[in-house]
Amino acid sequence: MKVLPFLALLAAFPNAACAQSGPAPETLTSKGNPILADGRYYTTDPAPLVDGDTLYILTGRDMADAEVNDFIMPEWQMLATQDPASHRWQHWPGFIRPENVFAWAEPARAYAGQIVKGADKRFYFYAPVLEKDSDAKDRFAIGVAVADSPLGPWKDAHPAGPIVSQKVPEANDIQNIDPTVLLDDDGRVYLYWGTFGQLRGMELARDMVTPKGPEKRIEGLTGFFEAPWILKRKGVYYMLYAGNKAGPDSACTPAVYYACQAYGTATSPLGPWTYRGVALKPVSSTTSHAGVVEFKGKWYMAYHTADAVAGGHFRRSVAIDQVEWDDSVIPAAIRPVVPTRAPQPAPAPTRNIAGAASAVSSNMVPLQYWIGALNDGKVRANPLPPEMWGTWNGKNPQNAWVEYRWRKPVTIDGSRIYFFADQPAGSGIGVAPPASWHLEYWDGAWKPVAAAGGYGAVPGAFQDVRFAPVTTRCLRAVFDASRANGTSAGLGVEEWEVLAPRAIVPAAAPSVAAPACD
């Protein structure tokens, strides 16, 4: 990334010096998505804003250590460009911290905010932060700051405290985060917020700050989980959101922890809302958070992924892609966004050909797990449930199998499997290593491979099996679950590699599922 001198940047961005605090802005040329990809700064929860000839993206900042499963987010950052296609961005790290703007807020947990331009041409920053001196069960609350420029300096617009919390303007029992605001054509202002399946909407006064109420439960947005984003186009209100209506046949997501971006429409701002479909399939991070705006005649979706160097579910990075509308239907539909990525290095030759197979299993995978984890090439020291295939469902099967199917016969002579367990071998509860397991290949019937040694079942490390080469389209790992006191433990596999005799350049994942063998 190329860094321009600060003075050159100031010429292009006269307000740059007004940013609240933190290091000087950088100008950089990104290679594509994610915009900041080198792992120095993880950007998250994008909220795009158009002002004049500039597209700004307010983002959070993920600072969790690699194996920490928590949102460690002390501050917001800002990105800006005059042309997303140029890949030239300005970046303000350390843009704002909660405690620097809101005297009543605690440091940390600078979650997803949004900046909106008011009718008075000032900028209003809706920020979910933790309230310091509150006895609310959940202390997340929404504050509003105001500035004359998107770059600040920001001042609390409601110094008395948050405009929404579990105590104000009405009592509620939800987590009050993820605000999104619409300034409607008639000058009226609407705030929406919520998470964990609870979405609220409320009118604000024209001052952009004062709650008018009442808080209204927003229904009708199928699978709403969190991250609402309101916009209006051609008189129609659109609400995008992270949806997690999961299932093997769901248009949204196969696993409940991986959200898609779904959307619904309404003809008036507080509804009724009608679910319309999926605008973005699940990305590489479990959370999906997006904002959509029109900029210089094109529509864009900013969203986050785990695709940066050493990225993860809690080290997310903002990407941006174009949004296309289907105006042949009423209301106009959002065509599913096609995510792009910066060019990636050619894959290194490997003996592992699992990535070229379709994975299937004997069980209807419980919604917390994801069969796609088997051959995604990732093993984490601290995995979340969707990072494995599993059987645990409270009534665990005694026998189960997972299978790879290739479109054409492959010659293989080895396997490496990585078991997950939260209970010791011999347990009948939780997830335990299998009591026994073996490999079978298809050769007109399922036949055991001629394994050179035993089948190890130690969790948390690859278990290697070498066997006499076979040529087949299908390979199964067949498990007998651990059992005690009349119940079977669940099974969990984080990764399963299948080895060809020699390293080859790996084929891409199949776009259409390979057919069954039997």
Ligand code: FUB
């Ligand atoms: O970044 C913290 C939380 O993760 C946001 O508030 C949610 O929308 C999700 O992206």
